[in-house]
Amino acid sequence: LPRRRFWERALDGPAAELLFAGRRADAVRALEQELATDTTVTTSGAVYLIGTGPGDPDLLTFRALRLMQQADVVIFDRLVGDGIVDLCRRDAERIFVGKQAGDHSYDQSEINQLLVTLARGGKRVARLKGGDPFIFGRGGEEIEELAAAGLEFQIVPGITAALGCAAYAGIPLTHREHAHSCVFITGHAPEQQAARDWQALVRSQQTIVVYMGAATLDYTAKRLIEAGLAPSTPLALIERGTLAEQRVAVGTLDQAADLAQRSAARPPLLAIIGSVVRLRDKLAWFGRERCAAGSEP
C-alpha cells in the first residue's frame, strides 16, 4: 500500500515532470514537497545499487527512477549517462567517485567504505552504475561489506550495454541461424588477459561481446584469429550506444585496428563479434526513423 501511494504521488502529480529536461527544476521542487510530507518513507539507512542502463534516460526502469527519487545521497561515476544524475532529488548530495583524469578518484575500497558509512549514518544512498550492476559493474564487491555489516540494500538490474547497443544498432545477439549462445567479456589490458582461454571463446554460432575494449580491440581480434576465428568474421564497434550521437562502425575482425583507431572510444562502448553483425544491414533502425511516434530526435 505505501508503495502504491508513492507511485500515485510521484507520477500523478507535478513531480512527474522530473522526466522532462526542460522543466527539471520545477519538477524536482515539487517532488521534494511530496517527499517532505511523506510519512511512509523510512528514516533508516539503505543503499540502492541501481543499474541506470546504457545511456538513454528513456531506458531507465520505473524501479530505478523511484529509488533514485528517494535517495539522500547519490554516488556516481563517469559511466552513468548524462542527464541521469539530474533525475535524482535536487537536494540529494551528489558524490562523484571518478574516474576521470585530473579528478580525485575514489578507489574501490573507498567506495565500498563510503556506502557502509553513509548507510550506517541513516542515509538512503543511490549508488548509480552504468548498465547493469552485476555485469562488469563490480556491484557485488560494493555491497559485500554492506551486507556483512547487516545494512539494508536493494539491487536494481539495468539494461546492460550489450543489450542496449544491440537493440539500437539492429544486431540480435542470438539468432537461430547465426548464434545459439552469447558470451560477455571485457577488453582488459593485454597483461591481464594472459590467462584468457581464447580457444573456448571461438565457438561456432556464438556471439562475442567485448565491453570497454576499444584500446585493446586489435589485441583481442588478433588472439581470436590465432585461436581459429575467421579474419572475415564481422565486427561492429558501437560508441555512445543508445544515444543520439550513436556511431556504429562495421567491418571484419582483421580490420579491428582500423575501426578502433577511428573511434573516439566514448561510453557506452561495445564490440560485437560474430555473423549476427551482418543482420544490421537489414535491421538498423535507430537514427533513421522519422515518422514513428515517440522516436523523433
Add this chain to the structure above:
Amino acid sequence: LPRRRFWERALDGPAAELLFAGRRADAVRALEQELATDTTVTTSGAVYLIGTGPGDPDLLTFRALRLMQQADVVIFDRLVGDGIVDLCRRDAERIFVGKQAGDHSYDQSEINQLLVTLARGGKRVARLKGGDPFIFGRGGEEIEELAAAGLEFQIVPGITAALGCAAYAGIPLTHREHAHSCVFITGHAPEQQAARDWQALVRSQQTIVVYMGAATLDYTAKRLIEAGLAPSTPLALIERGTLAEQRVAVGTLDQAADLAQRSAARPPLLAIIGSVVRLRDKLAWFGRERCAAGSEP
C-alpha cells in the same frame, strides 16, 4: 519537441495512473482521451519490438511503456509477465500468439507475417517479448520480414532474465574473484544440443546462465561435468525471478536433477552455474527487506 509533449501529457496528467493496478480503468480512459486529441501521433503503421523484462512490471523501461501506450494492437505470448499487457491502451486489440497447451498457437512464420500485415495496414503494433528481444527472443527473425518490406519498426531492449534474476537473487554474474566472463545458453532438448561444444563452456572463471532449462537441467549438468566442470560447482535455479513468488533453489551441479524435480518450472526460469552462486549467502535481499522505502510487498 513532439516527444517532450508526449511525455508531458502521458506523465503529467491523470493518465499517469495507468501504472497503478487499482485505478487502471480510469487511467487508460484518460490516456485514450489524450491520444485521441494527439496530433503528433503518426497514422502510418509501425511495429515496436519491446522487451518487457523478466516479469516485475516495475522493471519496464519508460521507453517500453510509452510505446505500449501508443499501440493499436498488442501481440504477446506466455513469457510476458502478468499485468504487463494490461498496461497497454485499453482499446488496443490484444492478440495472444501462444504457446500454451490447448490454445491455438501461432508458429513463428505466422507471427512474422502477422506483424507485416498489421503494419502495412497502418496499425501501430506493440510486439511484447519477455526479457530482451535479442536474447533468445527470436526478435531478429520477427522483424526481418518487416524490414525487408520497408516497414517502420523500433526495438526496445529489456532486462533479460539473466540480469533480473541475478539482481533479485543476489548473484553477481561477474565478479573479480569469481567470474571474468559470462555466457548465456538455452536448455534445448538434448537432441538439439548434440552439436554443443561443452568443453568450451567449461572455462575457469566463467558464469554459465541457462535459459528455459528446467526440463533439461540434469542433462546439461551431466554434460558439463563430463566436460570437466567440478560436480561441486554451485548451481542456482531461479523460478518466477523478480516476482513476489520468486523461489531460488541452491545446490551443486551434481544435484541438478533434484533441484529441477522440485521446481515448478514457472517463467522466468533460469539456472546460474558457477562459483558466483556462493555470493548469494551474503547478498540475498529480495523478499527479506522490510523497512527500505519502495520495497514493501
